Amino acid sequence: MADNNWEKITSFRNTDIPTWLPVLVGAAFIYAAWFFYTNKTGKQQGPHNFVMKPEYYDTAPVRTLKNRLETQGMPCGDCHDPAGPSSNDPTKAPEVHSQIVLNHGSNNHCFNCHNNGSRNFFAGPGGAKVPYAHVEMLCGKCHGNQYRDWERGTHGRRNGYWNKAMGEQKALVCIACHNPHDPKFKPLTAAPQPQAYIDAALNGQIYATPGEKH
Template structure:
């Protein structure tokens, strides 16, 4: 009895494989580039309902992106001693706590050795809660790309477009990307050398 049932169920299985063959046959008549060049309709990211809003604070960038806008992670919340103007007032004080209150822990390693940057190259001299942008304009810490882009204009345009930096968590939904300081320490922007996180075994050949 078992054999009969097995035999009768084998035929549809075989025909199922034939059906799969047919499915494959008509699939790849167009190359990826053809498909890309044809696709000019923006994708509605809200169609993927599982890409919900991030739990982090974000701000809307003051840069246009593909005719729309995008958001980036806020920066001010993650600066430990913001706001700067709490200490930096007009009152004269004696620096008693040495390194703690004078930012002695910051090792500045930005720019080339012979002409490295100093504090006032980026920080606003009078408005302590701001950075300094084009022609001495105030730049909010959340929008530090306006300052960084003064020198790193190529990286900035790549960052706005999407070839530099990265999106946060989701490829779908509203575009939220890292700000400059999410990845780079502004006082020492180059990534430090370190050991890899893991290693690979030799190829089995």
């Protein structure tokens, strides 16, 4: 019984282990260590191909505001006020203003908005003079809902401080966003779509970045 066991063990021990086998296994581990040490692909952040451009976060309104009623740098009153109220067809712009194309719905009358008596002002109710800085008093004549919302701050842009006790709150006026002659808000060019992060070292695996499908 005991003899038989001994024979079994010795026969197992007699199995040839070639000298190169443990050497090879050791070499394989050394290679693995070297591979992990020198493999930098997993550490790379890839080409930094995204560049943050200022136009992506530009807070300027879509239109550039002047601070007075003017055309080509000249206040309107310089030409008009001495001439007095116009008796021309009020639905047609004269030759000098031919660049103005009026596309304001049924409002096709220059003097609905421009003060015929005093061209440096807008036309308020009953011929009142509305200064350029308070253009909302003009637009509010027809767009009452928008005017109401603008006063509350729910229509249009507000910049600065939500807490007026801590700083100045600036309300942008109607014509900072709407062209009064063509008031429909124009299409904008969208900033770049989100970049899915694709890792070359992980066989193109996509991380759960904003580009992820919902």
